[in-house]
Amino acid sequence: MHCSYFSAAQCRSCTLMGQPYAEQLAGKQRHAAHALGDPSGLEWLDPLQSPEQGFRNKAKLVVGGDVQAPTLGILDPDGRGVDLRECGLYTPGLQACFPVLAAFVAQAGIEPYVVPRRTGELKYLLVTESPDGELMLRLVLRSQEAVARIRKHLPALLSALPRLAVVSVNLHPEHKATVEGDREIVLTEQQTLRMRLNGIDLHLRPQSFFQTNTAVAAALYRQAAAWVAERSPSSVWDLYCGVGGFALHCADPARQVVGIETSVEAIASAQASAREAGLDRVAFQAGDATAFALGSPSDQPPELVIVNPPRRGLGEGLSRWLERSSVRHVVYSSCHAGSLARDLESMPSLRPRRAQVLDMFPQTAHYEVLTLLEREPGSG
Known part of the structure; x- marks a missing residue:
């Protein structure tokens, strides 16, 4: 590869x-x-x-850049965003949703968290794809400041991304090297992602672990x-x-x-x-x-x-x-x-x-x- x-x-x-x-x-x-x-x-x-390649069903994307041009990927040694949307490890279904999610961040005006300055709100986008192609999106935020805007623009996101079944916000107020906090706010009626393996339906909630x-x-x-x-x-x-x-x-x-x-x-x-x-x-x-x-x-x-x-x-x-x-x-x-x-x-x-x-x-x-x-x- x-x-x-x-x-x-x-x-x-x-x-x-x-x-x-x-x-x-x-x-x-x-x-x-x-x-x-x-x-x-x-x-x-x-x-x-x-x-x-194309095997990863979950993307853990650090959000960098600025609100109008967010990067989705990792941070460089200086804390700047490096965009990795075309990483070949992700499934085609995940790769296809990344531009839509970047546009949503800009539309909802969610300021990316800047690690060196400890400013901004959006730390990560965590996206999981089920074997049936449905998606679960988790937005890891520093506070609830952007939640109202996310709710306001969520219908447009669901329309642009019909495969999106579960959306939640995770609140992670601390400045530390962990991905998520304890509190989860589910924003959609559906609360679990159905992971169908070998004819058995497993249910994945936002804070549950599943193999990648x-x-x-x-x-x-x-x-x-x-x-x-x-x-x-x-x-x-x-x-x-x-x-x-x-x-x-x-x-x-x-x-x-x-x-x-x-x-x-x-x-x-x-x-x-x-x-x-x-x-x-x-x-x-x-x-x-x-x-x-x-x-x-x-x-x-x-x-x-x-x-x-x-x-x-x-x-x-x-x-x-x-x-x-x-x-x-x-x-x-x-x-x-x-x-x-x-x-x-x-x-x-x-x-x-x-x-x-x-x-x-x-x-x-x-x-x-x-x-x-x-x-x-x-x-x-």
């Missing part, structure tokens, strides 16, 4: 840009195998490829569901469940599934999906994954646990609980092979049997690795 922004040194986020894709994939496979230490009995499935590569996310869920189906457990926990992707894919009339996630917004989304699908044996609740496990009756563990932690991994508390428990199988989805390896060291009784690298982030060194763990006979 060629990128003019990378060649011109305007953006160097894609650290593997220009490297042949086959080499990128082989390098990620080597990195994952090295991190896990190539334990005996581990079968590596072939790495799952991604399209090299739709095709690879669908493959990730399919592979995990296949491993679960092979073992046919009667009870499953999905810890760090997000909007319920793994749990909903593993639903079965003969199986009790419980999903745990700290985000109240994500849990509301997951509950809506389960309710719509009539899955009365799939339940979701908001809470900390480690606290949930430690607080559960020790004589009633699930037969299988799915974990999809953040980059830092499970941590000592949950890893030790899994090691002490009688859980027979763990399906571990990791976005950081190093933290996965550390967690495996804390759970020596749970041995990796299968693993697969899924290239969620082409052109970068990042990837997802899915691992099936099985308890050694006689342990637990």
Whole structure:
């Protein structure tokens, strides 16, 4: 893949840009195998490829420039906006909406936030595209100063961009290196974006997390569901469940599934999906994954646990609980092979049997690795 922004040194986020894709994939496979230490009995499935470009379903656009000519992209070292609307990683549907959004910023008179001076209002535009082509737009603002103007001009935006289903404002008053604040104001009647994967409807609320590569996310869920189906457990926990992707894919009339996630917004989304699908044996609740496990009756563990932690991994508390428990199988989805390896060291009784690298982030060194763990006979 060629990128003019990378060649011109305007953006160097894609650290593997220009490297042949086959080499990128082989390098990620080597990195994952090295991190896990190539334990005996581990079968590596072939790495799952991604399209090299046009795969990102979400755009996180820093708004720079001025109100009449806003830039959508990133900031340079001096805090000036660098426009990246034609970045080849975004889906065609996202690329097509960027000029309309830039025109809306100008029409509504929303002053871009100037980081060096700490002035202005609009910090980010966060745009997500569903598999069906619908869009969700979030405007991250410093204050409510522009909300009335956004409401006034919103009908014109919805007319110009008919695929736009959900629009919200996120208030982030602090000057700090985080993308969003705690308060969200939804401006449209529709409040969730329907993410249809593998015939399952997932609902995405504005503050919920979803994988940025739709095709690879669908493959990730399919592979995990296949491993679960092979073992046919009667009870499953999905810890760090997000909007319920793994749990909903593993639903079965003969199986009790419980999903745990700290985000109240994500849990509301997951509950809506389960309710719509009539899955009365799939339940979701908001809470900390480690606290949930430690607080559960020790004589009633699930037969299988799915974990999809953040980059830092499970941590000592949950890893030790899994090691002490009688859980027979763990399906571990990791976005950081190093933290996965550390967690495996804390759970020596749970041995990796299968693993697969899924290239969620082409052109970068990042990837997802899915691992099936099985308890050694006689342990637990």
